[in-house]
Amino acid sequence: MKLASLKAGRDGKLVVVSNDLAWYADASHIAPTLQSALDDWDRVERDLRNLATDLGHDAIPKERFHEREAASPLPRAYQWADGSAYVNHVALVRQARGAELPDSFWHDPLMYQGGSDGFLAPRDPIPLADESWGCDMEAEVVVVTGDVPQGATREQALAAIRLVGLTNDVSLRNLIPGELAKGFGFFQSKPASAMSPVFVTPDALGDRWKDGKLSGALHVDYNGQPFGRADAGEDMTFDFGTLVAHAAKTRALVAGTIIGSGTVSNRDAGGGPGKPIAEGGLGYSCIAEIRMIETIQSGSPTTPFMKSGDTVRIWMEDEQHHPIFGVIEQVVNG
C-alpha cells in the first residue's frame, strides 16, 4: 500500500496512491490525515488496504496523482530522529578531520533528535537565507513507526514499522562545527527537510525490504547530473529495527515517529572511499562526502556546497525503472 498527503491545511489530506503513482483515491473518509491513520492504525489499516485494492482493480473513482500536489506525507510530525547507520560515512567524516573513529561507533548507533515541526513538500524550494551557511543535501531512507513501548527489542521495533520512504535531510554544513563544539548537538544546522511524495508499507516493497533494510540504488542527481547511486541495502551497519530500538531505550515513541538512516554511503568495491559516478563509482548522497574524500586525497575540498538555483533530485526505482516513492525535486532558493 502506498500513502500520500495532498496539500491541504497544516496536515494534508490522506490519499491512497496506485503502485505506479499515476492515480489516487481519497482516503479522508477513513482517516483525514496520515497522522490520524497512524494514531488509529489497528482500526483503519484494513479499510485503507481495501481502498488500495479497489484502486488497483479500478473499482472506485480515482484521480490523477501529481507529485507536485503532494505535501510531505507527514507535513509536521511529533518526532524525527536521524541515525547515522552507514558508518562508512561517519568514518570518512572523522578521517577527513584527522580524528579516530571510536570502535564503539560500530556497535552503538549514533542518533540525533531532529526538528519535526515542519517538513518541506517534496517539490518545495529549499529556502536558504545565507549561502555562507554551506547548504548540503543528504539522501536517506526513513521509516515511520506505530507506538513503540519503552525498552522495545529489535524484533518489536521491526514489527512497529508502518511505512518506509525517503528524505532529503537538508544540512547547513558550515554551522555544524560551531554547534557541535558547544556540545548540545545539531539545531540551527538542521533546517526543514523534505520527504518523498509517497510512503510505502513494508509488505509492498517485496524483496527490497529485508531484515530492517531497504535495498536498491538511491538515485541522487545534482544539477541534472548523476551524483549518487549508492545501494541503501549495502554497508548499513545498523538496520532500522536496531535504530528504532535505540530510540526507544529510555522512553516510548509515539505513533508517527520518523526514524532516519543517516546519509546512505557505500564503500568502493576495493574497500576504500567511494568513487564519483563519472569514474565508475556509485557516487555520493551528500556533497560533504565528496568534500571529505577530496580533503583526504588532496588536503582540501574543491566541490562547493549548494548555491541559489542548484537543483537536487532524489528517488529509488523499481524493476521497471519507475520511482517507488516518487521523486524529491528541489531547487535552492537563496
Next chain:
Amino acid sequence: MKLASLKAGRDGKLVVVSNDLAWYADASHIAPTLQSALDDWDRVERDLRNLATDLGHDAIPKERFHEREAASPLPRAYQWADGSAYVNHVALVRQARGAELPDSFWHDPLMYQGGSDGFLAPRDPIPLADESWGCDMEAEVVVVTGDVPQGATREQALAAIRLVGLTNDVSLRNLIPGELAKGFGFFQSKPASAMSPVFVTPDALGDRWKDGKLSGALHVDYNGQPFGRADAGEDMTFDFGTLVAHAAKTRALVAGTIIGSGTVSNRDAGGGPGKPIAEGGLGYSCIAEIRMIETIQSGSPTTPFMKSGDTVRIWMEDEQHHPIFGVIEQVVNG
C-alpha cells in the same frame, strides 16, 4: 487566561481554568485541543478569552478543576527545544569537570532539540527502568509559541509567545557523558518530561512577565523537603525572545513549539555558587547542581540521584501563595 488539557485521547480536551485553579469550563466547542487552538489562535483567542471572563464572573456552568485529571497542556507537541539560559548553571557544570567556559557561552545561547512526542501528565510517575542511569529532575520555565517565521527578530519572537508554564525536564545524568562524547547531543539521556497542569497567557502574569522573563521563586521540593527556591527572573542570561529567535534562525517554528529556559539557577548573593536552603541559600532546581558544588568543594559528589519512591514537587506561587501554574508532583517509579 489559564488553559489546561483534561486527560482524553492522545491530545487531551481543552478547558479554560479559573485564576485560582479551582474551576474549569469546557472549551472544546471552541477548539477541541490546545494544539488546535494554537493552530488557529487568531480566530479562537477572543472566544477563549470571553469564556475565561464568563468563568471568572460565574456566568456559565463550571466544574471543579482537579490537577490530577490534567494531562500536560500539550500531551504531545511538534517541537520541544530547551535552552540553557541560566549560564550560571552551565558555568558550574564546566567548573566541576575542570573545563573552561568559553566566553561565547555568554552571548550565543545553548539549545538542544528535545523529544516532543510524549509528555508525562503533571502527576504521572517518572518511569525509570534502571536506577544506574542517574535520574534527575530539572525545574524550568517554558513558553509556547505561535507560528514564528524563519529569521524572526527578538521582538517578533516575543510577540509570538502565546503561553507560559513550567516543566520538569527529566534527565538521565549517567547517560549524558557517553552521548555527548559521541557528539550528536542528547537522546537516550532525555526521557519524557512533565509540564505544569496549567499554561498561562503572558498578560495574565502581570508584572511577573517582563522583557521575556518570568520572575518569582521556582519552588522545588524533593522528598518533602524544600530543595530549590531560585528566582526565575534572576541570572537569566538569555530571555525567551532571544531563545525563540535563536531557534528560528534557520527555519520557521510551527505553532505549539515549546521552548524551555534550561534549569533555573541563581548565584549566591556573594557571587559564588548557590547555597542549600538549609544554609540560608536559594537551593537548586536539579540534583546535578548540588553535586557539582559538592565536587568543586570536596572533590566528589555526595548527594545521590533519584531512586524509586523519591518524590519531586515543582510550582510557582502568586502573592497569595497559590500556585500559578498548578503543581508538578511526581514519584520515581523504578
